[in-house]
Amino acid sequence: AQAKFSRETPVVLAVKRAAPAVVNISCEQVVEAKSPLEGLDHFFEGFFRDFFEPRLRSRYTLTNLGSGVIIDGRRGYIVTNEHVVRGATGIKVILADSRTLDATLVGADPDFDLAVLRVAINAPLPDVALGDADSLMVGETVIAIGNPFGFSHSVTTGVVSATRRSIKGSERVYSDFIQTDASINP
Secondary structure: OOOOOOOOOHHHHHHHHHHHHEEEEEEEEEEEOOOOOOOOOHHHHHHHHHHHHHHHOOEEEEEEEEEEEEEEOOOOEEEEOHHHHOOOOEEEEEOOOOOEEEEEEEEEEOOOOEEEEEEOOOOOOOOOOOOOHHHOOOOOEEEEEEOOOOOOOEEEEEEEEEEEEEEEOOOOEEEEEEEEOOOOOO
16 A cells, blocks of 8 residues: 655644644733923923813824734743733733633843733643754744734744844844744734
């Protein structure tokens, strides 16, 4: 009997194993619009602020979306990007099975753009084990799985292009990153 060819490549198998732990992060942030009085002479600014500003201030809610990954399914810990949850007044996590859970921010590190969230759970969630970045080799295959828009998972592949890279952002420098050519949503 001839062996049956399987289309389940190592990438397909890795995605099947990891995708249930990839979540969508939805954050709300209340933003107060700038007053049109800013920049006036100090005397007039104080005068107008006392009489008119309460009516001129406006607040609105922004929603940030991003991806995260469950790293401890027994205790409900999730890793995401710090910029996704920065200033959030409410954080919701949408699981791969479409359940929505409220999350709290455990801690964040803007220098590495990482944040840890926690959700209250009744039963363990699917999770993935963290790897060892020091053992990565340039040229190794990498898989990026995300759910930034809450529709369904997206998957892309590439290779490790370099390790310990620094990236200059508009406001700061991010250090010690793994560079990959896998397409990742900005």
